[in-house]
């Protein structure tokens with residue numbers, strides 16, 4: 001799986017001291033969008049416009065064809081069409097900025113290069129990417145982290161003792177194929193009918209603020225979605241200003257993949273001046289306001305992304321950090337992870353922070369890596385980056401939360417079942433005396449297991465379905481039951 005040597009290097013170029021990874025400062029590159037037939041006349045001014053980017057997003061195969069033209073063979077468009085109809089849990093939405101980073105410098109065989117590209121592999125998944133033996137793990141679930149069960153108010157997940165996740169809206173400027181919040185975020189697809197918020201948007205925000213005012217044990221709010229870049233700035237600013245008035249709130253993180261996918265948004269003058277106002281207010285009140293983004297491949301870090309990140313820091317944010325997702329075929333090698341981290345850190349002043357293992361959502365098995373491989377990758381990237389910028393690779397264990405991949409209690413590597421414990425109660429376990437004694441399970445992708453383990457799952461997957469049905473029967477609402485059963 002993991003190539004320990006920087007792959008582009010010939011033997012004579014390998015570092016003389018025999019280090020497994022060779023660091024070289026790399027210049028960031030904005031690929032030339034005029035190489036793509038549909039954008040051959042697009043000006044630099046148009047490209048920098050957030051409005052132009054939003055109105056030229058690729059939302060379907062027809063629009064992709066209009067941009068890429070004959071660069072891609074029909075088989076790729078057909079593969080994508082089939083995936084959209086039979087597998088996709090997210091609808092297609094790709095801003096030009098992101099599409100332009102796929103096959104950034106052209107290729108002789110464009111179709112093959114497009115198939116192999118790491119950004120394409122997670123933003124435009126095709127049917128042939130997915131596994132046919134185990135497309136979904138028997139324990140895969142729509143809301144695999146059970147966030148909805150932990151909603152204190154609609155969209156406000158209270159899982160950890162001192163922090164909450166505020167899903168302030170259910171949309172993004174770009175949709176990632178592996179989105180862990182696929183249950184809620186984005187448009188319905190032929191295979192996934194999305195959950196819809198019930199309350200009006202302003203009522204939901206007010207309810208969240210009320211909860212935080214009467215819950216002094218919470219000090220930290222991740223303002224997320226979706227992606228906050230899709231919330232009209234005045235509404236987001238009003239929400240942040242109200243948050244900053246709550247005495248117990250000391251940390252606010254703004255979650256936006258758009259810093260990379262649509263940096264033009266964060267460079268817009270109205271948004272920039274708004275960020276400056278909020279950052280000043282946060283500083284005056286001694287609150288740490290930071291931005292968290294989501295970059296998975298080094299080629300996504302372009303000069304425009306760096307410009308947007310630096311603009312956020314100059315506007316007064318305390319830090320810009322990256323929370324990537326670890327995925328097979330995208331970034332599951334030591335050189336890929338380190339190249340990405342150095343591009344973020346050296347090129348864009350973005351601090352590598354976490355890599356999450358891809359969650360157990362439907363049809364994600366081809367992306368997921370085993371805990372053992374994640375441990376190997378964590379080991380491999382230690383020692384190259386400054387300690388403060390060495391990302392932790394974490395497993396988001398259902399009903400537990402983020403655990404560093406070396407923190408498991410037990411590991412059955414044949415069946416690919418890891419067992420985890422926790423040191424706090426989630427929002428739904430306040431009265432549960434056993435919550436801290438119990439072990440919680442996470443499952444490796446079955447195709448990565450030894451034959452004995454794969455055979456075991458072939459024989460027992462039916463039992464796991466029965467267990468899933470029992471869990472569904474015991475769940476609190478019909479809607480939760482349906483969610484548990486939908487994929488099993």
Ligand code: SF4
Pocket residue numbers: 171172174175176178179180181185225226227257294
């Ligand atoms: S940006 Fe985040 S919330 Fe939006 S689709 Fe991607 S992973 Fe999901």
